[in-house]
Amino acid sequence: MTSTRIPGRRFLHSPGPTPIPDEVLHAMSRQPMDLGDPRVDATIAACEHGLKRLLQTEDADVFMVAANGHGAWEAVIENVAAPGEAVLVPGTGHFSEQWALQTEALGRRVVRTPWIEGWPIDVEAVEQALRDDKAHAIKAVFTVHTDTSSGVTSDLAATRRAIDRAHHPALFVADVVASLAAAPFAMDALGVDVALGASQKGLMCPPGLGFVAVNAAAFAAAQRNPAPRFYWDWVRRKSELSYRKFCGTAPQNLLMGLEAALGLIFEEGVDAVHARHAQLAGAVHAAVAGWSEGGALGFFAQDPASRSVSVTTITVPPGTDVDALRTVARERFQVAMAGALGPLTGRGFRIGHLGDCNPAMILGAIGGVEAALVVQGIPVGAGGTACAVQHLAANYIPASITRRGA
Ligand SMILES: *Cc1c(COP(=O)(O)O)cnc(C)c1O
Numbered sequence: 425m426t427s428t429r430i431p432g433r434r435f436l437h438s439p440g441p442t443p444i445p446d447e448v449l450h451a452m453s454r455q456p457m458d459l460g461d462p463r464v465d466a467t468i469a470a471c472e473h474g475l476k477r478l479l480q481t482e483d484a485d486v487f488m489v490a491a492n493g494h495g496a497w498e499a500v501i502e503n504v505a506a507p508g509e510a511v512l513v514p515g516t517g518h519f520s521e522q523w524a525l526q527t528e529a530l531g532r533r534v535v536r537t538p539w540i541e542g543w544p545i546d547v548e549a550v551e552q553a554l555r556d557d558k559a560h561a562i563k564a565v566f567t568v569h570t571d572t573s574s575g576v577t578s579d580l581a582a583t584r585r586a587i588d589r590a591h592h593p594a595l596f597v598a599d600v601v602a603s604l605a606a607a608p609f610a611m612d613a614l615g616v617d618v619a620l621g622a623s624q625k626g627l628m629c630p631p632g633l634g635f636v637a638v639n640a641a642a643f644a645a646a647q648r649n650p651a652p653r654f655y656w657d658w659v660r661r662k663s664e665l666s667y668r669k670f671c672g673t674a675p676q677n678l679l680m681g682l683e684a685a686l687g688l689i690f691e692e693g694v695d696a697v698h699a700r701h702a703q704l705a706g707a708v709h710a711a712v713a714g715w716s717e718g719g720a721l722g723f724f725a726q727d728p729a730s731r732s733v734s735v736t737t738i739t740v741p742p743g744t745d746v747d748a749l750r751t752v753a754r755e756r757f758q759v760a761m762a763g764a765l766g767p768l769t770g771r772g773f774r775i776g777h778l779g780d781c782n783p784a785m786i787l788g789a790i791g792g793v794e795a796a797l798v799v800q801g802i803p804v805g806a807g808g809t810a811c812a813v814q815h816l817a818a819n820y821i822p823a824s825i826t827r828r829g830a
Contacts, residue, residue, distance in 0.1 A: 430758060432758065433758070434754070434758040434759070434760055435758060435759045435760065435785060435788055435789050435792065436760050436776075437759060437760060437761045437762075437775050437776045437777065437789045438760060438761060438762040438774075438776045439572045439602060439625065439734055439735035439762060439774060439776035439778060440572070440601075440602065440622075440624045440625035440631075440776065440778075441624040441625075441630065441631055442624065442625055442626070442628060442776060442778055442779030442780065442781075443628070443779060443780045443781070443785075444628055444629065444630060444681075444780065445628055445684075445685070445688060445780045447684050447685075447687075447688060448628055448629060448681045448684045448685045448688070449681075450684075451680045451681055451683065451684035452630075452677045452678070452680050452681040452684075454677070454680060456676050456677065457676060459666065459667060459673065459674075464666055464674060464676060465666055467676070467679045467680055467683050468488075468666055468669065468674060468679060470683045470686070471486075471488065471679050471682045471683055471686065472486045472488070474682075474683065474686030474687075474689075474690070475488075475621075475635055475637065475686070476637065477686075477690070478604065478605060478686065478689065478694065479600075479604070479609065479610075479611045479619055479637050480609070480610035480611055480612060480613065481611040481612045481619075481637055481639070482612060483612055483639045483640060484611060484612075484619070484637040484638055484639045485637070485638050485643065485658075485662060486635055486636070486637050486638075487499070487635065487636050487637075487638065487658055487661050487662075487669070488633060488634070488635045488669070488670070488679075489633075489634045489635065489636075489656070489670075490632065490633065490634075490670060490674075490675040490678070491632070491633075491634045492622055492624070492631050492632060492634060493599075493601045493620070493621070493622035493634055494526065495634045495656075496599075496601070496620040496621065496622060496634035496635060496636055497523050497526055497599070497620065498526065498530070498656055499620070499634070499636050499656040499658070500564075500566070500597055500618055500620055500636060501526065501527050501530050501532060502530065502651060502653045502656040502657070503638075503642075503645075503646040503649060503651075503653070503656065503657065503658050504563055504564045504595055504597065504618065504642065504645055504646065504649065505527075505532045505563040505564060505649070505651070506532075506649050506650055506651040507530070507531035507532060507651060508531065508532070508533065509532055509533065509561065509563050510532065510533040510534065510535055510557075510561045510562045510563065511527055511532060511533075511534060511535070511562060511563055511564045511565070511566050511594075512534075512535045512536075512537070512550065512553055512554065512557075512562045512564070512565045512566070512594065513527070513534050513535070513536050513537075513565075513566045514536075514537045514545040514546070514547075514549070514550050514565065514566075514567055514568075514578075514583065515536055515537050515538050515539025515540070515545070515546070516539060516544065516545055516567075516568040516571035516574065516576060516578055517539055517541075517568075517571040517573045517574035517576065517766070517767075517768075518571065518572075518573035518574070518765040518766030518767065518768065519568045519571045519572055519573060519599070519602075520536075520539065520566070520568045520571065521539070521766065522766075523566055523568065523599065524536060524566070527566070533561075535553055535557070535562060537549035537550055537553055541574075541724075541767075542574070542576070542724055542725055542726040543576065543725075543726055543727065543730070544576050544577065544578035544579060544727070544730045545567065545578040545579070545582075545583055547579070547582045547583055547585070547586040548586070550565065550583060550586040550587070550590075551586040551587075551589050551590050554586070554587060554590035554592040554594065555590045555592075557592065560592065560593055560594075562592065562594045563594060563595065563645070564594050564595040564596075564597050564617075564618075565583070565587060565594050565595070565596055565597060566597050566599070567580065567583055567596065567597060567598050567599065568599045569598050569599060569600050569602070569603040569607070569609065570600075570602040570603040570606075570607065570732045570734055570735070571602075572601070572602040572625075572732075572734070572735055572765075572774075573737065573764060573765040573766055573768055573774075574724055574725065574737055574768065575723075575724055575725050575731065575732045575734075575735050575736050575737035575774065576724075576725045576730050576731070576732060577603060577607060577730055577731070577732045577733070577734075578730065579730075580598055580609070580614050580616065581614055583596070584596055584614055584615045584616075588615075595617040595618060595641065595642050595645060596614075596615060596616050596617050596618075597616070597617065597618040597619075597620070597642075598611075598614070598616045598618070598619045598620070599620055599621075600619050600620065600621050601620065601621050601622045601625055602625050602626070602732070602734050602735065602778070603626070603732070603733075603734060604619075604621045604625075604626050604627065605626030605627055605628075605689055605694075605697055605778075605779075606625075606626040606697075606698070606701045606732075606733050606734045606778045606779075607698065607701065607732070607733050607734065608698050611637060611639075612639075616639075617638075617639050617641050617642040618636055618637065618638050618639070618642045619636070619637045620634070620635065620636045620637075621634070621635055622634045622635075623678060623681075623682060625734070625778060625779065626701075626734065626778050626779055627682065627685050627686075627779075628685045628688070628779045628780045629678065629681045629682050629685050630678065630681065632675060632678050633675060633678040633679070633682060636658070638658055643658060643659075643662075646658045646659055647659055654671070655671050657671075688780075696821070698733075699821050700781075700782075700821055701733040701734065701777070701778060702733050703783075703816070703819050703821050704733075704777045704781055704782075704783065704786045705731070705732070705733040705734070705736070705777055706815050706819060707777075707783070707786050707787070707790070707812040707815045707816050707819075708736045708775055708777050708786065708790065708812065709723075709728075709731060709736060709815075710808070710811040710812050710814065710815035711790045711794075711808030711809060711811050711812040712736060712738055712808060713808075713811060714804075714805055714806065714807055714808035714809075714810065714811035714812075715738075715794070715797070715804045715805055715807070715808040716805070717805030717806060718802075718803030718804045718805035719803055719805075720740065720741050720744075720802050720803045720804075721738050721739065721740060721797075721802070721804070722738070722739045723736070723737075723738065723739070724737035724738065724739050724764075724768070724772055725737065733777075733778070734776065734777065734778040735762075735774050735775065735776045735777065735778065736774065736775050736777065737764060737768070737772050737773075737774045738772050738773055738774070738775065739771060739772045740771065740772055740773065740802070741802075742771075744770075744800075744802065745800070746763050746764070746770055746771075746772070746773050747763065748800065749773060749796055749797070749800050749802070750762075750763060750773060750796075752796040752799050752800060753792055753793055753795075753796035756795075756796070756799070757791075757792035757793075757795050757796055758792060759788070759789050759792030759793055759796070761773055761774060761775050761776070761789075761793060762774040762775075762776065775789060775790075775793065777789075783816045786812065786816075787809065787812060787813065787816070790808055790809050790812045791809045794807060794808055794809050
């Protein structure tokens with residue numbers, strides 16, 4: 425560990441927190457305001473409208489919370505099911521399991537569909553679990569869009585169709601913490617009743633601001649829900665008063681940052697943001713394919729179509745010291761990447777490629793990781809960096825270079 429300054433920047437390639445644009449940092453470096461200042465309300469309204477636009481919903485109300493993604497999870501659990509009631513959690517990996525455990529800790533019952541390592545949600549198992557629930561005890565389906573540990577993105581439209589085929593009234597809840605502003609998502613068109621997210625991933629803000637978007641059916645379910653709650657209660661938060669919206673003082677500086685970040689996303693164009701993520705993910709995937717020719721590394725996500733545009737999980741041979749690899753990458757080559765979580769701990773590492781990211785940053789990250797792999801004696805074949813260069817050279821996205829008139 426060193427506290428001395430490094431020359432240049434250390435590249436942050438965890439899948440959250442992600443690098444924060446200067447515009448967002450600057451927007452946050454303002455003095456707080458008194459609670460009655462109309463500028464507070466204007467900032468909140470801009471964030472609510474911007475999130476609705478990004479989520480592509482006309483119908484939903486947005487409730488923001490001064491909390492991380494786990495806080496948004498808790499808000500959903502407390503509002504959509506009462507203690508003793510059940511929810512279905514389709515297995516996607518570490519994040520679906522953590523959400524399921526949090527749900528059980530709060531006294532709700534969880535029905536799980538099995539997680540198949542390296543694969544997205546098994547929609548047939550979802551349909552069967554709902555068909556088996558003849559009494560409609562299951563109140564909601566808690567779906568992780570991109571599982572940030574496995575690097576797998578599941579098909580939300582297929583999951584919606586599975587619920588419909590089972591003719592089950594459960595609410596469809598989508599966790600888009602790791603996918604929003606990276607992969608396409610359209611709440612209303614997908615028939616999602618509740619979407620939840622957090623500030624520190626595709627939204628390019630510091631951690632600490634979570635949100636839920638709640639449609640009329642989900643809000644009605646919350647109104648009927650007898651579970652005792654206060655801080656997380658959507659019904660209590662539905663108000664024009666900022667003090668009610670946030671159940672207390674609004675996290676003003678985080679909201680200033682989010683307003684600026686949403687402005688950057690719309691300035692670039694949401695489609696251009698998605699295209700840029702696909703391009704950069706393609707470069708990382710090309711690099712991993714190149715490295716895998718050395719015989720040691722591979723993709724955790726088995727189906728190329730379900731590989732996330734936000735984060736790539738790379739498997740290592742048994743016995744590999746992943747922590748040592750990450751330390752060499754971070755301290756010697758200035759690339760901070762993530763380990764694998766939960767059941768994947770020690771079996772891989774993850775490169776985040778979401779948020780405020782461009783081709784030069786991706787090439788720097790891949791080059792730094794490759795150097796660390798070489799130092800650690802992990803075979804990388806003929807290398808991945810050259811493959812990433814080839815990918816970027818062949819995939820030109822003009823919109824991504826006109827951003828902010830740079
Ligand atoms: C990061 C993440 C979370 C948890 O967010 P925190 O802010 O760390 O609490 C939940 N779901 C997904 C899919 C995530 O990627």
